Amino acid sequence: MRTSIATVCLSGTLEEKMRACADAGFDGIEIFEQDLLVSPSSPARIRALAGELGLSLDLYQPFRDFEGVGEDLLEANLYRAEAKFKLMNQLGVDTMLLCTNVATATVDDDEAAAAQLRRLGQLAAKYGVRIAYEALAWGRFVSDFEHAWWIVELVDLPNFGTCLDSFHILSRNWDPSGIEKIPAEKIFFVQLADAPRMSMDVLSWSRHHRVFPGEGDFDLAGFMGHLVRAGYDGPVSLEIFNDVFRQTDEVRTAVDAMRSMIWLEEQTLLHLQEADGPGGRYAMKLATLPKVDDPSGFNFTEVKAEDTAQVQELLYQLGFGYAGRHRTKPVQLWTQGQARIIINEQQARKMEPTIAALGFDVENPVAAASRAVQLKATPVLRPSQADEEVLQAVSAPDSTEIFLCEASGDGTVAWMKEFNPRTGAPDYAAGVPAAGLITHVDHVNLAQPWQHYDEAVLFYESTLSLDRQPSTEVPSPVGLVRSQVMRTEDRRIRLALNIAPLVLEHPASAPRYPQHVAFACTDLVAVARRALERGLDFLPVPANYYADLQARFRLADGFLETLQQYNLLYDRDEDGEFLHFYTATVGNVFFEVVERRAGYDGYGAPNTPVRLAAQYGRTRRGRG
Amino acid sequence: MRTSIATVCLSGTLEEKMRACADAGFDGIEIFEQDLLVSPSSPARIRALAGELGLSLDLYQPFRDFEGVGEDLLEANLYRAEAKFKLMNQLGVDTMLLCTNVATATVDDDEAAAAQLRRLGQLAAKYGVRIAYEALAWGRFVSDFEHAWWIVELVDLPNFGTCLDSFHILSRNWDPSGIEKIPAEKIFFVQLADAPRMSMDVLSWSRHHRVFPGEGDFDLAGFMGHLVRAGYDGPVSLEIFNDVFRQTDEVRTAVDAMRSMIWLEEQTLLHLQEADGPGGRYAMKLATLPKVDDPSGFNFTEVKAEDTAQVQELLYQLGFGYAGRHRTKPVQLWTQGQARIIINEQQARKMEPTIAALGFDVENPVAAASRAVQLKATPVLRPSQADEEVLQAVSAPDSTEIFLCEASGDGTVAWMKEFNPRTGAPDYAAGVPAAGLITHVDHVNLAQPWQHYDEAVLFYESTLSLDRQPSTEVPSPVGLVRSQVMRTEDRRIRLALNIAPLVLEHPASAPRYPQHVAFACTDLVAVARRALERGLDFLPVPANYYADLQARFRLADGFLETLQQYNLLYDRDEDGEFLHFYTATVGNVFFEVVERRAGYDGYGAPNTPVRLAAQYGRTRRGRG
Structure with a gap:
């Protein structure tokens, strides 16, 4: 598949955009007229730069408001067009995008429009230019x-x-299958954009909210399928008007864009194979990626900090057992059930506790890492000794390191043998076995900068095949927090991406939005009781919350008191019940313990505002 | 008018919100249930705090999804309601907001709904609670x-x-005149929100985009008129769900809110006087503000910096004459026609050139300042000597100082006599009279932080009676810039508010979005020729721009060359033509000179991207 991208997708000058596109691996670009107009670079310079960068100049766009007009305006439009054809000759671009008239058309007559367009086409032919006529939704x-x-x-x-x-x-919900009726040689160009489904006027939706394929709600693999079946083999180009992409680093955005193309190419092939059978022969060649199964569990979570003493204590209070110090590094392992927490003080100077890495159980780590790297993830290279396990890892957009680990049937993992349980235990934990009430990691919650939300979603969707769930918004005392759950169908991996609002007015007092690991257990009250005995600092839950809980759920006698005694939160829906509590935050990290009863499949979202307010109450300073 | 505000309008904890509301001068508040649930403060504590702060607790809200349900759910809902009535008794709130059912209603029968609601009302009566039933748009x-x-x-x-x-x-475009048919004693509560007109689903519009009265497009004075005529005399309360207000400083937002109420009270009275005649007698007492006429011109613009040498030189190059040094301060005056620029080096240590103050010609400075202060503007007190003019001034939300100055018929201003033209002129300007080509200030363009856009609009609308024009968006290399023109009907004051995108990725290289003063002249080419002779550093305009200009406008022979020679920009519409150029930026300030031909009433918006790109090209460092 030949990939292209419109320069309007990116921030910066035209030259900066072109370099970013070439670096990300695009074959060509569309020159968005405005980007050229405001550029001090001459058409000849742009043509030469494209040559140096190995980029083809696939399209000049847009030409607007041509047809369906009176004779005077038609003359002016032809004059305007001829100037652009000359410019295109200087640039060395042979295809111009012409949008259907939105502003000046007064004649609703297809034959008349076609007659005017024929004059344009004849004029274009003199300059060797092709016209690609596109219906705008409006x-x-x-x-x-x-x-x-x-x-x-x-x-x-x-x-x-x-x-x-x-x-x-x-x-507009037009049926895209009509594409297959168009002869391939008359499809001069293809532009792709995804978008979240929104109920708003289509012009605003288009101008501000387009996203790269895989980041929205459109069935683009199906759309591509029609094009491929039509025999199309030309450039497939991204044209994304997005307020955020316009203001973020063009190098990073171009990589995000290229990832979406690579992923879409695979999805298109899978779609065609499923719909038409594996024997389909098409003009467009579609590349594949290493196929990998869904990850089958969290292998480990790594918390990194200069000083991890408080994190160790939290884990002990939650019933984790000390499982040893790494034989060569200042790294500890704590475990309970299948939950493994690595505590890392290596290369962590001045670092507050942070979730630095996540390990995922996968069938074939080498294939999974190769897939991620082909999807433009940056490989992580950690120095390892000759006798250590070699782990496959890549960096996620938010810098979390993603380790792709071999799953083992018996619940042990190979790298654990590198940890020596006889050294380095804190006094209080030495010789205390894991309590065994916590069974595994239920979910991990990673904070994302709001400007990289779409990129993060596509990253986890494409590299780890996680499914995106509908996103929700919850109020906090400093703004709305958007929560986006990504998960596997079997729920063994649940990853929540939280997009916190910018804290605008109180930067000194504003905490970073913390991240957390939620552990699953089968008896939350027992976990909480032991934690309380061991001195855990629970996140406090206000009495007003419990009064409301009682009003909503009419809980059994004594149950409310138990919840309140341990600062437990509660939710209930048609599928089951959910009990959970939070620890205090240490640095940028806290822990949650959850108990799912019956088929409860959520995350206690109605309780999230209570958590956010309690965390705000604890971390703010100097307000009011 | 009794003013109230829902706690959901503001950021922070419930106690922080309450203090902000009291400080801003609200009479009462609505307790938004969620704010209480997440608060560690008991109902008794909230009641006591309200007492201390002198705030009445006017409403408890919202109670949802009560009526039109089956018998089991009705029982649960009555149980839930009774718990809330008890809570309200603890809080000392006697009115509960009940929203029409959006989620659980299954029975579309008014009589049946009323029968269920009667049971709720009877239960409420036992607790002395009133129910205010509100139709949600959805x-x-x-x-x-x-x-x-x-x-x-x-x-x-x-x-x-x-x-x-x-x-x-x-x-929903329901006709609000029906309000007048409702007996006043049955209107238990009134909530006000403004909003920009948007084409989107009403729920998202309501949840994210409400603004304070005067900041949106609704006719709220007309709405209030119906209420007043109905005889309503209870609290008028703001309920604004707004993503930005949720994340900005609650103290500032509360002041913005109160300003909207004071302004709306005046607008309502004016509306009633105009619609019903001045003799109307209503139960609600509406306060007035000092009435002031539209400002009739820019009196001066002040540029402040530690070192103003480059600004002085720019003014000289544009044909300004040196009009003297202030007799006691390090302050200069430069003039040309009615354009007066004050150059201030006082108390400006480490300050880059910035537009620090704007003077407006008004009929009655004392009344205008009093009006602004009543609208919650902060008075500016500048020390002045006994023999100096006492100037009235307030601070705008973006910290620009707004001076309200006496206009004089002959074009001179009283404070000019404090400047001595015989001292302090730079060598090149000494004895050089003003060129006289520039006649006055055409417009001033102030940059606004995006999170205070609505506040700024209301400030200028309410204090200076400027009219808001439709806003536009223009692309820059680092994101979309929103431009909002505020002006008087006679165009003597044109003030553009520019909201620049956050520059997210390159903070080191990111310039502050600069501000500028645009001067009007009658012969732009002559101004430019002189400026070029005097060595002006014009903002460069790319050749590609001129090629497009020619394609669009087919300019007369030689005219394009003249434009290009002086880096002039051009626009044309049905009303006339517009020629303009920009100077280089010094610190945070640059200048523009414009020539309006015939009835051209715009600002050359199609050329703004050219300016933004050229400014970006000149100020970025270290990218790519």
Whole structure:
């Protein structure tokens, strides 16, 4: 698949954008006219730079508001077009995007529009230019790709074809299967955009909320399937108008964009194989990625800090047992059931406790790492001794290191033998076995900077095949927090991405939004009782919360008192019940323990505001 | 008018919110249930704090999803309600907001709903509680306030009335005149929210985009008029769900909120006087503000910096004449026509050149300042000598000082006599008179932090009576810039507020978004020619821009070359033509000179991306 991208997707100058696109691995670009107009670089310079960078210049865009107008305006439009054709000759671009008229069209007559477009096409031919006519979803008289294609047929010129844009087609719920009826040689260009489903006017939706494929709700593999079946083999280009991408680093955004293309290419092939059988032969060549199964569990979580004493104590209070010090590094292991926490003080100067790495159980670590790296993840290289396990790892967009580990049937992991339980235990934990009430990690919650939310979703979706759930928003005392759960179908991996609001006014007192690990247990009250005995600092839950809980759920006698005694939170739905508590935060990390009863499948979302307010109450300073 | 505000409008803890509301001058508050649930403060403590702060607790809200349900759920709902009535007794709140059922209603029958609501009302009566029933715009069976009022009539209990919310009524375009048919004693509560007109689903619009009165597009003075005519005299309360207000300083937001109430009170009175004549007698007492006419011109602009040498030179190059040094302070005056620039090096240590103050010509400075202060603007007190003009000034939300100055018919201003033209002129300017090509200030452009956009709009609208124009968005290389013009009807004051995107990734290289003063002239080419002779550093305009200009406008022979020679930009619309150029930026300030031909009334918005890109190109460092 030939990949291309419109320069409007990225921040920076035109030259900066071009370098970012080339570095990310795109084959070509679309020159967005505005980017050229404001650039001090001449067309000849841009052409030369593209040559140096190995980028093809696939499209010049957009030309607007041409057809369906009176004769005077038509003359002016032809004059305007001819100037652009000359410019395209200087640039060395042979295809121009023409959008259906949104502003100046007054004549709703396909034949008349086609006659005017024919004049444009004939003029373009003199300059060796092809016109790719695209229906905008909000076109004045032409808003449907099949209508635009009908006009292209009426124009009937070899250098006049159509451009198909997934946003304009899928946003209006036009049936994309009609694409297969268009001859491949008349599809001059293809633009792709994904978008979250939103109930708003389509123009605002298009201008501000497009995202890269895989980051929204459109079925782009299905869309691509129609194109491939039509025999299309030209560039597939991203055209994403997104307020956030416009203001973030263009190098990073271009990598995110390329990841979406690589992923979509695989998804398209899988879609075609499923829909048409494995024997399909198509003009477009689609590359594949190493296939990997869903991860089958959390292998470990690593907490890193200069001083981890408080984290160790929290783990002890939660019933974890000390499982040893690494034989060569200042690294500890604590375990309970299948929950393994690595405590790392290596290369952690001035670092507050932070979730630094997550290990995932996978069938084939080498294949999984190779897949991630092909999806533009950065490999993590940790120095290891000759006799240590070699672990496969990549870096996630938020810098969390993702380790891809071999799962073992019996619940032990190979690297544990590198830890010596006879050295380094804190006094209080020495010789105290794990309590065994906690069974495994239920979920991990990672904070994400809001500007990299879409990128993070695509990363976990594409590299680890996690499924995105509907996102929710919960109020905190300093703004709304967006929560996005990614999980495997069997729920063995549940990863929540939390996007905290920017804390704008009180930077000194504003805590970083903390991350956490939630442990699963079968008897939360027992875990809490032991933790209380061992002196755990529970996150306090206000009495007002319990009064409301009683009003909502009419709990059995004594149960409310038990909840309140241990600062436990409670939720109930049609599927079951959920009990959980939180520890105090240490640095940027806290822990949660949860008990799922019956089929409860959520995360106690109604209780999240209580947690956020309690954490805010504990960390703010100097307000009011 | 009794003012109230829902705690959900503000950030912080419940106690922080309450203090902010009291400090801003609200009479009372609505307790938003969630704020109480997450608070460690007991109901008794909240009641006592309200007493200390002099705040009445006007409403407990919201109670949801009560009516139109099966018998089992009705029992659970009554149990839930009774718990809340007990809580309200502890708080000392006598009115509960009940929203029409959105989630659990299954029975679409007004009589049946009323029968269930009557049971709720009877239960409430035992606790001395009144129920205010409000139609949510997205209610399952009841979404119209007249429908809700019909059900209130069916319930027919003295303690069962209605709550009217401007958002739920105006967002759905229900006719608010029906309010006048509701007996005043049955309107138990009134909630106000403004909002920008948006094409999106009403629930998302309501949850995220409400703003304070005067910051959106609703006719709230008209809405209030119906309430006043209905004889309503209870609290008028703000209920604003806004993502930005949730994350900004609650003290500042509360002041913004109070300003909107004071302004709305005046607007309501003016509306009633205009609609009903001045003799209207209403139960609600509406306070007035000092009435002031529109400002009639810019009196001066002050640029402040530790070192103003480069600014002085720019002014000289633009043809300004040196008009003297202040007799007691390190302050200069430069003038040309009616454009006066004060250059201030006083108390400006380490300060880059910045627009620090704007003077406006007003009929009555004392009245104008008094109006602004009553609208919660902070007075600015500058020390002045006995023989100096005493100037009235307040501080705008972005810290720009707003001076309210006496206009004089002959174009001179009284304070100019404090400047001595014989001292302090730079060598190059000594004895050089003003060129006289520039006539006055056309507009001033102030950068605003994005989180204070709505506040700034209301400030200038309410204190200076500037009219808000439709806002526009223009792309820059680091994100979209929102531009909001505020102006007087006669165009003598044009103030543009620019909201620049957060620069997220390159803080070191990111310039502050600069501000500027645009001067009007009658012969831009002459101004530019002189400026070039005097060595002005023009903001460079790329050749690609001129090629596009020619394609779009087919300019007369030679004209394009003139434009290009002086880095002039050009625009044309049905009303006329616009020529302008920009200087280089010094610190946070640059200048623009504009020539309006015929009736051109815009600001050359199509050229703004060219300016933004050129400024970005000049200030970025170390990218790519």
